[in-house]
Amino acid sequence: MKKFLKEFKDFVSRGNILDMAVGVIIGGAFSTIVNSLVNDIIMPLLKLATGDGIKGLSVQLNKWVEPVLADGSANPAAIYWNYGNFLMAIINFLIIAICLFLGVKIIMAIKKAGHNAAEKQRKKIEKQLKKGKITEEEAAVKVAEAVAPVVEQTPAVPVETTDDLLREIRDLLKAKQSDGESANENKQ
Numbered sequence: 001m002k003k004f005l006k007e008f009k010d011f012v013s014r015g016n017i018l019d020m021a022v023g024v025i026i027g028g029a030f031s032t033i034v035n036s037l038v039n040d041i042i043m044p045l046l047k048l049a050t051g052d053g054i055k056g057l058s059v060q061l062n063k064w065v066e067p068v069l070a071d072g073s074a075n076p077a078a079i080y081w082n083y084g085n086f087l088m089a090i091i092n093f094l095i096i097a098i099c100l101f102l103g104v105k106i107i108m109a110i111k112k113a114g115h116n117a118a119e120k121q122r123k124k125i126e127k128q129l130k131k132g133k134i135t136e137e138e139a140a141v142k143v144a145e146a147v148a149p150v151v152e153q154t155p156a157v158p159v160e161t162t163d164d165l166l167r168e169i170r171d172l173l174k175a176k177q178s179d180g181e182s183a184n185e186n187k188q
């Protein structure tokens with residue numbers, strides 16, 4: 001039993017499992033936002049254009065059965081192919097994919113801009129050094145000052161894969177959570 005518990009603890013505490021858990025939690029929260037975007041913003045526009053909207057689109061597969069009973073209620077024997085729900089799932093997926101793509105693209109562009117600015121400053125300092133306007137020591141200090149903000153914002157391992165990005169998000173959430181807990185303790 002102890003061996004099983006130790007193996008389970010090792011399995012759960014692996015980096016990939018924690019990364020996946022963070023991804024699932026963030027995905028759930030993100031899904032709520034996207035569902036609101038679809039249901040509260042896009043669907044009213046589609047209803048305005050199509051009349052009923054996409055979600056209500058369906059076809060009765062067994063046409064020989066009356067869809068409505070004599071008392072006006074829906075007939076449970078009627079079988080419907082609700083392709084409108086499927087189309088809504090596709091729309092939700094596309095919106096989520098676009099938002100994630102744009103989010104990652106913006107983050108990478110910001111990081112790249114910081115690196116480019118630091119590299120431009122480094123080249124400018126090298127030109128000053130070659131022209132003899134500054135000493136090597138001054139150049140080293142200036143390069144360190146120019147590169148320091150980028151180095152502070154850059155993780156030790158560059159974000160190149162989804163796992164790296166999820167790991168970075170997890171670390172940021174942990175830091176934010178610990179900041180929030182310490183703020184709550186200070187209030188009490």
